[in-house]
Amino acid sequence: MKTKLRKTYNIIIRFSVVAFTAIFIYDQLVFRKDINPLIDYFDNITYGFWSDFMLISVLLLIPLNILLEGMKWQYLMIKLEKISIYTAVKGVLAGISVSMIMPNRVGDYLGRVFILKKADRFQAVLATILGSLAQLLTTIIMGLIGIILFIPDYFIISTGLNYWIYLGIILGVVIAIAVLVFIYLNFSVFSVVIKKISGKYYNKIQRYSQVFSWYNQKELMNVLLLSIFRYLIFSMQFYLLLKVFGVGISYPVAMMLISIVYLMMAIIPTVALTEIGVRGSVSLYIFKQYFETTGGWQPEVAVGVLSASSFLWLCNLILPAIIGAGFVFSLKFFRKSNGS
DSSP states (O other): OOHHHHHHHHHHHHHHHHHHHHHHHHHIIIIOOTTTTHHHHHHGGGHHHHHHHHHHHHHHHHHHHHHHHHHHHHHHHHHTTTHHHHHHHHHHHHHHHHHTSBHHHHHHHHHHHTTTTSOOHHHHHHHHHHHHHHHHHHHHHHHHHHHHHHHHHHOOOOOOHHHHHHHHHHHHHHHHHHHHHHHHHTHHHHHHHHHHHGGGGHHHHHHHHHHGGGGGHHHHHHHHHHHHHHHHHHHHHHHHHHTTOOOOOOHHHHHHHHHHHHHHHHSSBBBGGGGHHHHHHHHHHHHHHHHHTTOOOHHHHHHHHHHHHHHHHIIIIIHHHHHHHHHHGGGGSOOOOSOO
């Protein structure tokens, strides 16, 4: 592709991505006015030292959350291209911005890899997927544990049959978690499987199937630990916001319910921009099931849960997407041929 034409295409796509992102954010925040209840509820907050402290803590955890994701992506990319943590964070933010207009945040992968200068982009996508799998695995593990802890609050398990059913569920969850972790830590086996099932076509996909064999168990465990740490951070943000918006709940109970909310969110197909409605509905449903069993479900609790969920969505998605839109102009969708 000629240099002038390549530059023209890059500019057109950059401006298109930023324009569509801006349109979607405007549609969600201004036209649909889904965020209005959150703005109205701020008038009901009782401000004080602890409320201010918790709100500031939530805001300070935003860059830490993004930094951890950047560190994870940098760690995975080192097999393809050495990048600085600054470049990795730029890629993460640009990916969030691009993901706003694509289902299930597929754009997150695309936005990141286009910031790389030399690496094969499809190989980079596959390596990035390993990081996403680690985050998904964390969400599934925490969610399953949350369900196990939630069952006694929702069902009577003291009777004989229910007791044994509950033990069976616990055993099933433990086995499922062990199997999932084992598969993840031995993901390199997929390279062998692909080689066997692809037959004569293997030579065409060899460079891509081998990506999964680049990372040993120790490296994959490090990625998983970063994912767990990041999960604890945005879960803590949710808990702090629940307290800020007046939802009386202890940390262990909140983490139990939050883990189930995140699990449900992980399995519901969404476009990132519509997540505010989905996230709010899922959060309300899960928290309502718990509070109704304790007799504590009130309209104020519902508004508090919805407001906390919406504010978290603003902090961890909308704000990074707005910042990331600026980094979209650093992306190179077309570049000189380098074997990619």
